[in-house]
Amino acid sequence: MNKLFIIKIGGNVLDNPQALSSFLKDFASIKESKILIHGGGKIATKLGDQLGIESKYINGRRITDAQTLDVVTMVYGGLVNKQIVATLQTLNCNAMGFTGADGNLIKAVKRPVKDIDYGFVGDVKEEGVNASLLSLLLKQDIVPVFAPLTHADGSMLNTNADTIASVLSVALSKHFDVRLIFCFEKKGVLMDVNDPDSVITHLPKNRYDELLPKGIFADGILPKLENAYTAIQTGVKEVLIGEAKDLVKNTGPVTEGTLITI
Amino acid sequence: MNKLFIIKIGGNVLDNPQALSSFLKDFASIKESKILIHGGGKIATKLGDQLGIESKYINGRRITDAQTLDVVTMVYGGLVNKQIVATLQTLNCNAMGFTGADGNLIKAVKRPVKDIDYGFVGDVKEEGVNASLLSLLLKQDIVPVFAPLTHADGSMLNTNADTIASVLSVALSKHFDVRLIFCFEKKGVLMDVNDPDSVITHLPKNRYDELLPKGIFADGILPKLENAYTAIQTGVKEVLIGEAKDLVKNTGPVTEGTLITI
Numbered sequence: 001m002n003k004l005f006i007i008k009i010g011g012n013v014l015d016n017p018q019a020l021s022s023f024l025k026d027f028a029s030i031k032e033s034k035i036l037i038h039g040g041g042k043i044a045t046k047l048g049d050q051l052g053i054e055s056k057y058i059n060g061r062r063i064t065d066a067q068t069l070d071v072v073t074m075v076y077g078g079l080v081n082k083q084i085v086a087t088l089q090t091l092n093c094n095a096m097g098f099t100g101a102d103g104n105l106i107k108a109v110k111r112p113v114k115d116i117d118y119g120f121v122g123d124v125k126e127e128g129v130n131a132s133l134l135s136l137l138l139k140q141d142i143v144p145v146f147a148p149l150t151h152a153d154g155s156m157l158n159t160n161a162d163t164i165a166s167v168l169s170v171a172l173s174k175h176f177d178v179r180l181i182f183c184f185e186k187k188g189v190l191m192d193v194n195d196p197d198s199v200i201t202h203l204p205k206n207r208y209d210e211l212l213p214k215g216i217f218a219d220g221i222l223p224k225l226e227n228a229y230t231a232i233q234t235g236v237k238e239v240l241i242g243e244a245k246d247l248v249k250n251t252g253p254v255t256e257g258t259l260i261t262i
Numbered sequence: 263m264n265k266l267f268i269i270k271i272g273g274n275v276l277d278n279p280q281a282l283s284s285f286l287k288d289f290a291s292i293k294e295s296k297i298l299i300h301g302g303g304k305i306a307t308k309l310g311d312q313l314g315i316e317s318k319y320i321n322g323r324r325i326t327d328a329q330t331l332d333v334v335t336m337v338y339g340g341l342v343n344k345q346i347v348a349t350l351q352t353l354n355c356n357a358m359g360f361t362g363a364d365g366n367l368i369k370a371v372k373r374p375v376k377d378i379d380y381g382f383v384g385d386v387k388e389e390g391v392n393a394s395l396l397s398l399l400l401k402q403d404i405v406p407v408f409a410p411l412t413h414a415d416g417s418m419l420n421t422n423a424d425t426i427a428s429v430l431s432v433a434l435s436k437h438f439d440v441r442l443i444f445c446f447e448k449k450g451v452l453m454d455v456n457d458p459d460s461v462i463t464h465l466p467k468n469r470y471d472e473l474l475p476k477g478i479f480a481d482g483i484l485p486k487l488e489n490a491y492t493a494i495q496t497g498v499k500e501v502l503i504g505e506a507k508d509l510v511k512n513t514g515p516v517t518e519g520t521l522i523t524i
Binding site: 047140 | 309312313332335336337338339340341343344345347348349351352356357358359360361363364365366395398402404411413415416417418
């Protein structure tokens with residue numbers, strides 16, 4: 001099977017034009033098939049503020065009411081996605097920007113209301129991914145760039161970008177040897193959050209299970225790790241968590257960052 | 263050659279949720295290959311006002327400064343495009359939303375500054391259209407939905423939707439029998455602007471040349487007619503100008519509206 005890199009970049013890179021420019025150059029230089037998933041960054045919150053729409057969070061998750069959905073559809077699906085695509089085009093990378101609605105590429109389910117009504121938020125599963133159409137596009141040297149938006153029943157849905165990256169990786173593992181790379185602001189998963197160099201280079205599931213009760217993992221990394229283990233347990237070959245500026249190294253045989261295995 | 267309908271809808275339909283819903287149902291019901299190009303409507307102006315960005319026009323054309331470019335990228339490329347795509351998906355129409363940057367589908371030239379600096383505005387020609395990739399997508403039963411945005415040199419560019427429809431039609435006429443349909447708020451080109459039923463059912467170029475100096479054509483229709491004749495003179499089989507609610511009839515053998523021929 002051919003190699004496929006599925007790469008997620010977070011808000012900290014998007015919010016820094018120089019870091020983004022450098023990251024996109026590295027991304028464009030990858031010769032193998034590749035997919036980019038981007039988060040939203042602070043631009044949506046800033047636009048919401050300007051429009052007098054308050055950002056609401058419960059347990060660190062944004063509550064997406066109808067007005068907020070319009071804002072994230074504009075910012076993630078419009079501004080951020082198209083600026084990335086236009087930049088990649090100048091780097092000889094034939095990027096095509098998508099939300100999950102486009103080509104029905106990622107169909108979701110609106111999150112059911114239990115204790116909390118998250119609003120227009122999508123939950124996605126492997127079955128919702130149109131892997132055959134994505135494979136066809138990849139074979140044409142198209143580079144899909146996903147905004148963190150899916151759809152269901154005629155509505156766009158705000159969706160966690162890490163989860164999208166993970167679900168895409170699982171669905172495409174039937175067609176490609178997938179390496180899923182989560183890029184964030186640290187060198188990898190840290191043994192000591194106060195020591196940026198204390199990267200755990202290899203974190204198999206049994207070691208994770210040992211370390212988890214000790215509370216060493218920062219809150220921000222936990223959803224990433226959960227997504228990573230879900231991916232690796234359902235067919236994804238390799239998952240890496242590393243720093244955005246190490247992307248090129250992390251696509252090679254010897255990697256920086258934290259390697260996640262079963 | 264297979265038939266292809268290239269259909270442009272304007273702002274008046276986009277600004278009216280009921281009219282838009284009805285139009286999209288009609289559009290989805292077309293069995294042949296089809297492409298939709300949408301304008302922007304009043305939403306971009308409204309958002310610009312809310313953000314304190316003034317809309318500037320010279321000779322009826324919007325001047326697109328950097329802030330305005332961000333607004334139209336968000337509204338046209340994000341909000342409007344994705345709402346249309348999500349709605350079409352519920353109608354069993356596998357829509358995929360695009361700007362010209364996506365897949366390098368429409369490469370433009372930033373309009374050169376002569377007397378007026380239009381800002382981030384794109385001029386497009388047939389050569390800028392990636393017709394082979396569009397043909398491939400159409401063969402996969404993908405329905406491209408274009409926002410009125412193109413790109414050049416890493417920047418998005420605000421671009422007239424009528425022109426995009428016309429240029430796409432010319433480029434795709436080598437692969438398909440194209441009927442280009444401009445949908446607007448009137449039944450067709452009118453002999454008398456005050457009589458909505460005075461539709462000119464057939465307007466060959468020589469009759470247009472006769473009528474033009476008499477000043478019977480309203481200002482709004484002139485760019486559409488210019489685009490129509492350019493299209494028909496460069497390979498497009500049929501061009502129609504008609505009302506959005508007549509779309510289904512206008513895709514059949516007996517049409518309403520104004521038929522443009524050489």
